[in-house]
Amino acid sequence: MVGYAQRVPLFVTPSPGAPDSPRGGGVSVSAAWSDAPYPVLVVDGDGDVVDANEAARPLFPLAADAGGLPAEDLPLWLADAHRRLRTSGTPEPGAVSGTVAGRTFEAHPSPGEDGDVVWWLVENTDLRLAEDALRTERERTELLARVSGVLLSSLNVDRCTEVTARMAADHLADAAVIVAPAQGRRHPLTYAQVGGTVTQELTQIDPSSVPGLAEALQGFPPVPTRWIDPECLPGWVIPPGFRGPIGSVIVTPLPGHGAPAGVLILLRSSTHRAFTDGEEVFARLFAARAGAALSAAHLYAEQVSITATLLQELLPPRLERVHGVEYAGAYRASQDHERVGGDFYDVHPGTDPSKETFAVLGDVAGKGLEAAVLTGKIRSVLHALLPLSGDHQQVLTLLNEALLTSHHTRYASLVMASVRRRSGLVRLRLTSAGHLPPLIVRGDGRVEAAGTTGQIVGALPRVAARSAEVVLAPGETCLLYTDGITDARGGPLGDQLYGEDRLRRVLGECARMPAEAVVERVQMLAAQWLGGGRHDDMATLAITNPAGGRGALHIVSGPDDATGTGRGRRPGGGGR
Template structure:
């Protein structure tokens, strides 16, 4: 028979230990786990050094879960604890693993902040700050940039948070760091040798000089290369789980950088798309003044389905159009671009408005889009007495004329929707504007604006006429301004559909 040694905790026969409090306090004070001693009334009577550090000057709260387990609330964080029964109803509460936070708690805390980060610079700076707050004493985030250099962001350490560029260190001089940049898949925390730290540019090496441990993890894995360097002077904040905490954080940080990169590409594409879709300032024309109100519905793009154009012609006249593409958002904006560019080309070879609408109708049907459009378009030409405005319409709200002498007139221009049927028919009408008269072209974003307090009530034609009747005799700029104010007051801070308004005013000819 093989005899087994007694457990390490077993005492030799007849041995006794001291019973005075000083002895046990000295023993427990060297225990790394926080220990709290409570009296029979539940009052905290003593804590060892680790417990005092965990409490940080505050009185912790104790929550019983079972007879032998509970939770200690220190600084708003609940940590699991073991409850040991002592003589006469006293208890010893021990927080295992030194009271350290679990990596999962840290990652749950920083995850939403990383997800909300925007931009490469802002995301990298936040990564450095969050890592320095919990993982180590000094952190550098390194991302590759142009001309063989790294861009860096730092936090913690002796210096203030910083940002700059440094030369890349050859792989031969820093193989561990080079491996982190080249790594694919889940990040792995690896120790960086002191010789490799010393080979880094001074701005980095100087910050890590007094650190006992420097580790690196990849920030890549989703198409974005990078690395995070974490330096520590003392014990790892997460104990045996330190590597797991660094690797989990690097994974979340790499995802945040990849999202920032994708967001930047989307913003660049959006700006490029807006440049081609956004209407330009109206052309200048002697004897005419063009005033605008263009307000797309809220969305990613700064353009929408409503549009306008005022394009100059060689004979001194102008081509004008106000339109509304069915729907809103990116798809409507894209079709808006097609319509505007098509009309910009067609009007150079065709002046008749009905023919332009017929050609556009055929283009939309041939393009296979399931969206339709309403438009009013035509020509503005000078005459001896003012302006001659010839307009054709395809299912659009009727143009209105504010006569300087009094009254608001409707120009009847019937026509069917554009892009629905090959048998669509369009009409054309001509009106004369004397000096001071204003012709108003608008989209239904005006009349269909919903009231801030009663969403089923629309601004409507009647209110539009009331506003315009009060504007008779005013210049076009004032007419548009008053209409905008009336609609905005009706809407309040609620959303609205795209709005486009073009006012054509007959003015005196230049001398």
């Protein structure tokens, strides 16, 4: 603030009785201030204006016409300042300010003789308007930052829509309506009022009934507010319980990524002032931030839906007893936050109990989503080759050709099993393609490796393999597993491999156990060996000839818990 001595010209008091003195012995309108560019008022001890210069008379026409202005007609803020000055005898620190005729002034006092005070009115209207504009822009910038932070903190479409409507009603208007893109013939509508609850509904509307709405839903620029007649709005635009007629309306699109995220309609009651041009521009800025957040939420929801659909094809299948043979599987991805990877297993039962059931377990080179994609392709090819599953060599040859002509550069190892139960015995034909040989758990606890060998698929022009025939008596199990089990590194020192020998000892303790119990025990002990260490994908598939005849059904679902194992029960069944 400029000092008093710098802002106020020197006040000159002529001698009593001077010709230009209107009141003997009092303050006179001398040449020192009568022609000053500032409005000047001379106020006596009673608060009455006794004189004013030319610059002040347009502001106080009564003072000019009547030769004075009574105290009750003096602006209240100036009358209060004059009264406090008379009471204290010293000017208040800093200038007092107020409005006169819609303009803003700072008032500086100069005490004179006989209790009169000369008040210099320095206009600062432009400064006040600039400060108000700056404060408004700061508030709007803070609001936009808060809007972005709140909206982007959630990628839920309904939550983003609700927050957008609520913030728009609380900060921009008396009520807000969000019109989302049509779902079939109906549009989702979200209503919000100041201090009220947010409501949502799905209804059929006519966008052409609101000027600019149909265009905004297509992403075109908004129409000016002055083009919209509030009295012609259809009933569905008015939020339930809204009080008072609509006085002003803004319709602005919610821009999205490539497609509009919807339209924001702002409503202001006729009891309040209409939207200004500045408010209309700010509403568009708000809508741009909200539209970006809503569009991001829609994209995220779409990606989640796509991912869920793809996962249904990539996740291991549900396994159960088929034609008197128990099947159980368990899977654990290399990253605990992932659900799919490069290991897989499948069981494809034939519709005829006299036919063989085709089972396969494999391991794609690598891990993560890229390996899972190739896993899905291998599973699809094997499913298409089911009519040829009786000839393992032909299946491997065709699968190898499919992988060699693929854009994938990864290879895979796998082991196939053709299973048939007859006369209480389960006969398996096992073929390994570069995979670890299956382990056979006999009823007396002995563990044997199946004598099958072969080459990996997807790496060489030709693949050769040697099959092995295995017979399981009641209570015996054939375990197919990936190297994620035997290569699990952990133990007391944290750097020892779990190894095949340790796996064999564990399996020896699982003699005559159900298939489900075998895979759960193997996975549990391997996880305990790992501790919190890193590991590869781990998959196990147990094929068991039940010890108690037909017995109860043992069903193992896909990986629906932290270890990739699950359990459930349902009668009868096919394969996947």
